Amino acid sequence: xxxxxxxxxxxxxxxxxxxxxxxxxxxxxxxxxxxxxxxxxxxxxxxxxxxxxxxxxxxxxxxxxxxxxxxxxxxxxxxxxxxxxxxxxxxxxxxxxxxxxxxxxxxxxxxxxxxxxxxxxxxxxxxxxxxxxxxxxxxxxxxxxxxxxxxxxxxxxxxxxxxxxxxxxxxxxxxxxxxxxxxxxxxxxxxxxxxxxxxxxxxxxxxxxxxxxxxxxxxxxxxxxxxxxxxxxxxxxxxxxxxxxxxxxxxxxxxxxxxxxxxxxxxxxxxxxxxxxxxxxxxxxxxxxxxxxxxxxxxxxxxxxxxxxxxxxxxxxxxxxxxxxxxxxxxxx
Numbered sequence: 001x002x003x004x005x006x007x008x009x010x011x012x013x014x015x016x017x018x019x020x021x022x023x024x025x026x027x028x029x030x031x032x033x034x035x036x037x038x039x040x041x042x043x044x045x046x047x048x049x050x051x052x053x054x055x056x057x058x059x060x061x062x063x064x065x066x067x068x069x070x071x072x073x074x075x076x077x078x079x080x081x082x083x084x085x086x087x088x089x090x091x092x093x094x095x096x097x098x099x100x101x102x103x104x105x106x107x108x109x110x111x112x113x114x115x116x117x118x119x120x121x122x123x124x125x126x127x128x129x130x131x132x133x134x135x136x137x138x139x140x141x142x143x144x145x146x147x148x149x150x151x152x153x154x155x156x157x158x159x160x161x162x163x164x165x166x167x168x169x170x171x172x173x174x175x176x177x178x179x180x181x182x183x184x185x186x187x188x189x190x191x192x193x194x195x196x197x198x199x200x201x202x203x204x205x206x207x208x209x210x211x212x213x214x215x216x217x218x219x220x221x222x223x224x225x226x227x228x229x230x231x232x233x234x235x236x237x238x239x240x241x242x243x244x245x246x247x248x249x250x251x252x253x254x255x256x257x258x259x260x261x262x263x264x265x266x267x268x269x270x271x272x273x274x275x276x277x278x279x280x281x282x283x284x285x286x287x288x289x290x291x292x293x294x295x296x297x298x299x300x301x302x303x304x305x306x307x308x309x310x311x312x313x314x315x316x317x318x319x320x321x322x323x324x325x326x327x328x329x330x331x332x333x
């Protein structure tokens with residue numbers, strides 16, 4: 001459960017005060033996407049340039065519909081292969097926003113990877129350099145007069161909009177074979193601390209107060225396979241994602257069935273959190289996918305579930321006949 005979320009405004013205020021007080025905050029930083037297999041470069045910068053296409057993906061997640069101030073996430077990725085000095089490299093970009101209560105964050109980065117043939121497949125190493133921006137809408141803080149638990153004059157609760165930005169890095173490795181791909185990665189490598197400054201003027205004096213938020217280093221393991229069913233147009237596509245920030249560890253597994261490389265449907269399970277149903281279709285170069293999460297925790301009593309929509313486009317890149325190591329990724333998108 002995302003730590004920055006609270007059902008009621010007053011609870012959200014208390015969480016905000018604790019999370020961005022002068023004592024560094026630590027919370028689960030990256031967004032959660034049920035269709036993680038559609039944007040592997042969000043979790044691993046080395047998962048770019050793996051096909052001979054320019055690939056663009058964009059998605060929106062509405063989490064815990066029916067609960068006020070629940071997280072709303074948007075992600076966009078793009079990547080492509082490039083031949084440089086006879087070597088194959090991948091180039092990519094990432095843009096992700098998250099809004100939960102009075103919090104909002106933005107994560108953006110440029111990605112580069114290098115691929116080398118190995119054991120009948122391709123091994124890639126990738127780096128992401130970007131920035132992480134964290135904000136808090138203090139101007140929207142509301143504390144009722146009869147609230148016995150929160151003090152409207154508490155210095156730990158900013159009364160103005162604040163935000164800060166910090167350099168952010170990610171690194172990963174990714175191996176692609178004919179029937180599977182897998183990768184290990186780490187986001188927020190340096191656990192960047194975002195410092196947000198609030199200035200209050202009183203007469204001729206200006207008081208400056210700093211609030212800090214720390215993005216937690218997170219490790220990911222991703223694996224995707226492709227199992228064709230002989231003499232049919234069907235194929236089974238299992239996948240798994242495991243993540244850990246050294247305090248909280250979780251994972252999810254998905255099994256999808258694809259028909260004629262056109263229609264895909266499947267089920268997934270996120271550990272102690274949700275059962276996931278997904279359906280997707282691809283026609284020529286256009287992709288669209290939808291998933292629905294039904295919570296298996298107590299949150300189901302207050303929410304009707306979570307919805308996620310992804311769309312994408314791909315365009316063939318001419319890698320020329322000089323590319324002796326052309327390969328096709330198992331993820332046909």
